[in-house]
Structures are given as structure tokens and as C-alpha cells.
Amino acid sequence: MQAVILAAGLGTRLEPVTNTMSKPMIPVANKPFLQWTVEKLGNFDIIIVVRKEQKDIIDFFSERVTFVYQDMPRGTGHAILQCKDMIDDKFMVINCDEFITEEDLKKFSISEPCTLATFRHPNPERFGVFTIENNIITGVEEKPETPVGNFVNCGLYMFDKSIFSAIEKTKKSLREEIEITDAWKSMEPKAFLLSxxxxxxxxxxxxxxxxxxxxxxxxxxAESAEIRPGAYMEDPVAIGENAVIGPNCYIRKYSSIGANCKVGNAVEVKNSIVMENSFVSHLSYVGDSIVGRNCNVGAGTLFANLRLDGKNVVMDIKGEKTDSGKRKLGCIIGDNVKFAVNCVVMPGKKIWPNMLVPPCMMVTSDIREQPCLHNHRQQ
Known part of the structure; x- marks a missing residue:
């Protein structure tokens, strides 16, 4: 069977990480997120829709998949339409950013066309919400303030070639995009509930x-990782090739330390991702944070993850203050960021790639431009 993975999106909500890598290539448990999906699909004939400039995806998966190019993201319907000449008949479509269990994918793969995956979500207002009657999806409302239910669109679909004619008849949305959610409305799609x-x-x-x-x-x-004396790790964690852990550090559960990283003396890492070739060498705390590639965290630097008032951490997403829904959330650090000693980054702050953070700086707002390296104690 064929599977089409939609991966051409810009991922702007994930800046600054996506300033230097495609969204599907963000590592989780030390593998690109997209790799987990490709592995779960097993023997599927996989087609990935990308933009030509997404060289990181193309180079990484070139021996495993077929690529179809979308010059610019013009909606999910438009992306699927680019695959028209390559599809035999029944095929699966999945967005690149969906986490779905391997068991659910196996069960879904025997679904009839046209079937759409759904899930009962506790916060449906964040997503497209389906209206379902007798297991037939009769409508979808995008991010409603007052949802009619909690069955959300999971970005996993089963179609056959008839979907292409439906897409071709679909008018552009207000965003000037062709949306797959508009294309299937006349096809009486069935609902498939994910676990x-x-x-x-x-x-x-x-x-x-x-x-x-x-x-x-x-x-x-990894077998090549060096775990030095006094290093304490709580299961489960991921430690990459040639990483050096310790001496005398604490890696708490749900932390992923990438290849060639160093986590050294008196460092605590909690529920965080430290990407490849980054160093947190001594006397530092990394809590609920993402650290990009090739970063260096100077001695005594702290990534705070809890507001003093105990409220949810708020993060600036494309100019809007967005409630993360999390009481504990640290910072998001782009690639090639270097911290001097004794810096503090407050909860929910982001630092763009290639920044140099001067000594003793307290980061209380996002850093998008290089701060002055002298006489600045707060940014």
C-alpha cells in the first residue's frame, strides 16, 4: 500500500528551532520525528511531499522514499494533488507531525476509503472538531471557541483516487489554500477512533x-556513549552516540541527550532535549527545555521552568502570548547559541540561532538579535 506524508509546511510556530531545520527533522528520543513515522509504516511505499529547499529531509530519506515537490505550502488538498500521477488506488495520507501508535496505524491501514482518523481530545478548541452522526463525519469546524464535541481531526486519512477529482473541484479557502477538509465533505467519510x-x-x-x-x-x-562515575540516570532516557555523561550529574526521566554531547559535573537535566554536539559541562540546570545543535551552556547557567506565582508558562508564538497549559516549561534555544557563565533564562523564553549570551545575563524576553556583550545584565 502507498502512504503519502505531508511535510512541506513551514513550521513557523516552532521557531527558533525551525529556523535551521525542517519541522519533521526535529529530534525526539534522538531520531528525527519523521523517522519514527517512516519506521512505523514499515513496508508501505512511501511518498513524502516537501519543498525543494528542505534538503535535510531529502538527504536523510533519499534511499527510503519517493519525493514529490510542492513549490510553496498551498494547503493540504494542494499537497495531496501533487501526488496524483503516482497513486495506484487506495492510499493513506498522514501529516508529518502526527504521533500515532504503530498498532493504530496497522488497524487503520485496512480501513475503507474514505475514512478519517479522530480522537477524543480534552482540549478540542485547539484543533479541527468533527461532527459525527452514525459514524459518518458530517462536518468539521476549525478551532471553535465552543466546540460541539471533542472528536478532533488527527491528520490521518484513507482515500482512493476519487479524492483527486474532489480536490480539483474545491474552491480556495480564505487563506488562498486548498484544504483537504473541504474536499472530502461530499464523500460521506467514516470515522476511525484512535487509541x-x-x-x-x-x-x-x-x-x-x-x-x-x-x-x-x-x-x-548508545554503546559508544561514555557514562562516567557518579552519573545518575532515571529511566527512561535517550543517550546518543559518543555522548559523555558525568561525572556527578543527574539525568532525569524523559531527557534525550544527542550524539557527541557532554553533560558534566553538577549538571541536572530534566525532561529536556539536548541536540547533537551541544555541551552542558558544569554547574547548570536544564529543565523542561529544548537546546539546539552545537550549543554551549556556560558554567552556572540555569534554564528556569517554573513561575514564582505557579501559573501556566506563557510563550510568545508568532507575536501572540500563548498559554502552554504547562506549569513547568523552560526555554527553547536555537542552534549554535553560546552562553557565558552565570546566565539565567526565565520560563517560556526563546533564543534565536547563533546568539552569544553575555555573562550574568537574565533573559526575561526572547532574544532574536545579538545582545550587547558588555554592561548588559538583563534582556
Whole structure:
């Protein structure tokens, strides 16, 4: 069977991480998120829809999949339409940012066309919400303030070639995009209920899925990793190739430390992702945070993860203050960021790639431009 993975989106809500890598290549449990999906699909004939500039995806998966190019993201319907000449008959479509269990994918693969996956979500207002009558999906409302139910659109579909004519008849949305949710409305799609589901919309969703994968898979410690005396690790964690852990550090559960990283003396890492070639060498705390590639965290630097008032951490997403729904959430650090000694990054703050953070700086707002390296104690 064929499977089409939609991966051409820009991922702007995940900045600054997506400034230097495609959204599907963000590592969770030390593998690109998209790799987990490809592995779960097993023997499927996989087609991935990408933009030509997404070289990181193309280079990584070139021997395993076929690529179809979308010049610019113009909606999910438009992305699927690019595959028209390559599809035999029945085929699965999945968004690149969906976490779906392997068991659910196997069960869904025998569904009839046209079938759409759904999940009962406790916060349906964040997603497209289905109206379902007698297991037939009769409508969808995008991010309603007062949802009619809690069955959400999970970005997993089963179609046959008839979907292409439906897409071609679909008018553009207000965003000037062709939406697959408009195309299937006349096809009386059936609903398929998933047992579990997560999706990556915001940076903190990456940490949620990292924890979920580690919980399923258990600890993954590379044979080439060096675990030095006094290092204490709580299962489950992921430790990459040639990483050096210790001496005398604490790696708490649901942490992923990438290849060639160093976590050294008197460092605590909790529920965080530290990407490849990054160093947290001494006397530091990394809590509920994402640290990009090739970063260096200077001695005494702390990534705070809890507001003093105990309220949910708020993060600026594309200019809007967004409630993360989490009491504990640290910072999001882009690639190639270097911290001097004794810095503090407050909860929910982001630092763009290639920044140099001067000594003793307290980061209380996002850093998008290089701060002055002298006489600045607060940003």
C-alpha cells in the first residue's frame, strides 16, 4: 500500500528551532520525528511531499522514499494533488507531525476509503472538531471557541483516487489554500477512533512526544556513549552516540541527550532535549527545555521552568502570548547559541540561532538579535 506524508509546511510556530531545520527533522528520543513515522509504516511505499529547499529531509530519506515537490505550502488538498500521477488506488495520507501508535496505524491501514482518523481530545478548541452522526463525519469546524464535541481531526486519512477529482473541484479557502477538509465533505467519510494521539503544533508539544516515545520504548543508550562515575540516570532516557555523561550529574526521566554531547559535573537535566554536539559541562540546570545543535551552556547557567506565582508558562508564538497549559516549561534555544557563565533564562523564553549570551545575563524576553556583550545584565 502507498502512504503519502505531508511535510512541506513551514513550521513557523516552532521557531527558533525551525529556523535551521525542517519541522519533521526535529529530534525526539534522538531520531528525527519523521523517522519514527517512516519506521512505523514499515513496508508501505512511501511518498513524502516537501519543498525543494528542505534538503535535510531529502538527504536523510533519499534511499527510503519517493519525493514529490510542492513549490510553496498551498494547503493540504494542494499537497495531496501533487501526488496524483503516482497513486495506484487506495492510499493513506498522514501529516508529518502526527504521533500515532504503530498498532493504530496497522488497524487503520485496512480501513475503507474514505475514512478519517479522530480522537477524543480534552482540549478540542485547539484543533479541527468533527461532527459525527452514525459514524459518518458530517462536518468539521476549525478551532471553535465552543466546540460541539471533542472528536478532533488527527491528520490521518484513507482515500482512493476519487479524492483527486474532489480536490480539483474545491474552491480556495480564505487563506488562498486548498484544504483537504473541504474536499472530502461530499464523500460521506467514516470515522476511525484512535487509541492515542498527539501532534506537534507548539514547541512544548515536542517535549510531550519525546516523553511519550521514551515511555513506550524505554531507555536507549548508545554503546559508544561514555557514562562516567557518579552519573545518575532515571529511566527512561535517550543517550546518543559518543555522548559523555558525568561525572556527578543527574539525568532525569524523559531527557534525550544527542550524539557527541557532554553533560558534566553538577549538571541536572530534566525532561529536556539536548541536540547533537551541544555541551552542558558544569554547574547548570536544564529543565523542561529544548537546546539546539552545537550549543554551549556556560558554567552556572540555569534554564528556569517554573513561575514564582505557579501559573501556566506563557510563550510568545508568532507575536501572540500563548498559554502552554504547562506549569513547568523552560526555554527553547536555537542552534549554535553560546552562553557565558552565570546566565539565567526565565520560563517560556526563546533564543534565536547563533546568539552569544553575555555573562550574568537574565533573559526575561526572547532574544532574536545579538545582545550587547558588555554592561548588559538583563534582556
Amino acid at each position: 492515542d494521539w498527539e501532534t506537534v503544533v507548539y514547541p512544548w508539544d515536542v517535549l510531550t512526544i519525546n516523553a511519550k516515545i521514551l515511555e513506550e520504548s524505554g531507555s536507549m543508550i
